[in-house]
C-alpha cells in the first residue's frame with residue numbers, strides 16, 4: 410500500500426538511526442543543535458501535515474470499557490516521537506536499544522563503546538534523531554554549563570524550605586521558581602506568532618536541563634549535609650552533577666551517566682511524560698510543564714518506587730536481622746508473601762506496558778556485575794530477582810511478574826555511599842526532563858493542539874452496552 414502514500418508521508422516511513430548510521434556520523438563536521446533542528450522542522454511539519462490531511466480518518470484502534478475504566482492501558486492516542494516502548498523488548502530511543510546507545514553514543518573518553526553514553530549525547534539523539542559526534546556533544550556540554558546559573562531568588566528559597574519536606578516536593582518548587590526565566594512565557598506575552606513558539610521552547614528546555622542539577626544538588630546538600638555545592642565545569646553534565654552532590658569517584662560518574670541516560674524517556678504514556686505533554690499543550694512554558702511532570706514522578710506507583718524498593722529491602726533486612734536469620738531466597742519469599750497478604754505492592758516489580766524484564770534493569774545489573782559483584786545489597790537484589798517472578802505468578806494478579814528499572818537503581822547508588830533513599834527520585838527527575846522536554850520541543854514545532862480527550866459517565870457506558 411506504500412505506493413498510495415504521498416512523498417511527504419513517505420518521509421515518515423524512513424528508518425530511525427541505526428548503530429551503523431551512528432558510526433558513519435562520527436566524521437560529520439560540527440553543526441549546532443539549533444542549526445540541525447532548524448533544518449529538520451519544515452520537513453517534519455510538512456510530513457505530519459500531509460499524513461493528517463491525506464489519512465486523518467484512518468482508524469488505528471478501538472476502545473473497550475475495560476480500557477476506559479482501567480487507566481487507558483493500550484489506547485493509542487498520543488503522538489510521541491522521541492522513543493517507543495515494546496512490551497517484550499523494552500525501550501528504544503529514536504529506534505536505538507540501550508545496548509545500541511551504549512555502542513554508538515559518545516562517551517566521556519570520546520572512544521566509542523568505552524564507558525557509558527554522555528547524557529548530552531542522548532539529548533542530541535532524542536531531539537534530532539541523529540547520533541552526534543563527540544565534538545557536537547562537547548558544544549552542547551559547554552552550552553548547558555553556560556546556561557546553568559539559577560535566578561538569584563532560587564537558592565534562598567530552597568534554603569528556606571523545611572529539611573523534612575520531601576526532596577521531590579522541594580525539587581518541583583525549585584523548578585517552578587526558575588520560571589521567571591522563561592523565554593517562552595515572555596515571547597507569548599509579547600505576542601510572537603505561533604510558528605515561532607518552538608524557538609523559545611528550545612531556549613527554555615535547554616535552560617531547564619542546565620538548571621536542574623544545581624537545584625537537585627542544593628536540595629541534597631541542604632537536607633543531608635552542609636548546604637555547600639561545588640561545581641567542576643571542566644567535566645560533562647553528569648560528572649559535574651556528581652561533584653555538586655559531593656561525589657568524586659570516576660566509577661560513580663559512570664554510574665550517573667548510565668543512570669541519567671536510561672531514565673530519560675519511556676515513550677509518552679508514562680505519568681511524568683504524559684503530564685509534561687498535557688500541561689505543555691495548554692502553552693504553559695517548559696518550566697511549568699516539567700514541574701508538573703515532577704509531581705507525577707513523585708508518586709509511589711511511578712518514580713518514587715525506587716525509594717520504596719530500598720525501603721522494602723531495608724525493612725526485610727531489619728526484620729530478619731532482628732530474628733537472627735539470614736536474608737536468602739526463603740526469607741525473601743516469606744517477606745514477599747507478607748507484603749502481598751497485607752495488600753501492598755512489591756515495589757520495583759510489574760509494569761503497565763512491559764511484559765518482560767526491563768532492559769533498564771538488565772543494564773544496571775550488568776553494571777553491578779562489573780563494578781560490585783560482591784556487594785551485599787547487589788546480591789540481595791539478585792536473589793529477589795530469582796524468586797520474585799515465581800511468587801508474583803503464583804499470586805496470580807500481576808500482568809508482568811518481572812522487575813522494572815526502579816528495582817535496581819537504588820542498590821547501585823547505595824554501593825557508593827549514596828544511602829539517602831528518600832532522595833533517589835530526584836535523580837530520576839533530573840533525567841526524565843530530557844525525554845519529556847525533547848518531545849515538548851517537537852509538540853510546539855509540529856504545532857500540536859491542546860490535549861483534551863473526551864470523558865464519559867458510567868451511565869453513558871452502561872447505555873452503550875444496553876444498545
Ligand SMILES: CC(=O)SCCNC(=O)CCNC(=O)[C@H](O)C(C)(C)COP(=O)(O)OP(=O)(O)OC[C@H]1O[C@@H](n2cnc3c(N)ncnc32)[C@H](O)[C@@H]1OP(=O)(O)O
Nearest residue numbers: 710711712714754755756757758759760761806807808813
Ligand atoms: C518508572 C516506573 O514508573 S516503573 C513502575 C514503578 N512502580 C512500581 O514498581 C510499583 C509496583 N508495581 C505496580 O504497582 C504496578 O505493576 C504498576 C503500577 C507499575 C502497573 O500497574 P498495572 O498496569 O495496573 O499492573 P497490572 O495490570 O499487573 O495490575 C493488576 C493487579 O496486580 C497488582 N500488581 C501489579 N504489580 C504488582 C506488584 N508489583 N505487587 C503486587 N501487586 C501488583 C495491581 O495492583 C493490580 O491489583 P488490583 O487488581 O487489585 O488493582
Ligand SMILES: O=C([O-])CC(=O)C(=O)O
Nearest residue numbers: 674675678679680761813
Ligand atoms: O512506562 C511507564 O509507564 C513507567 C516507566 O517505566 C517509566 O516512566 O520510566
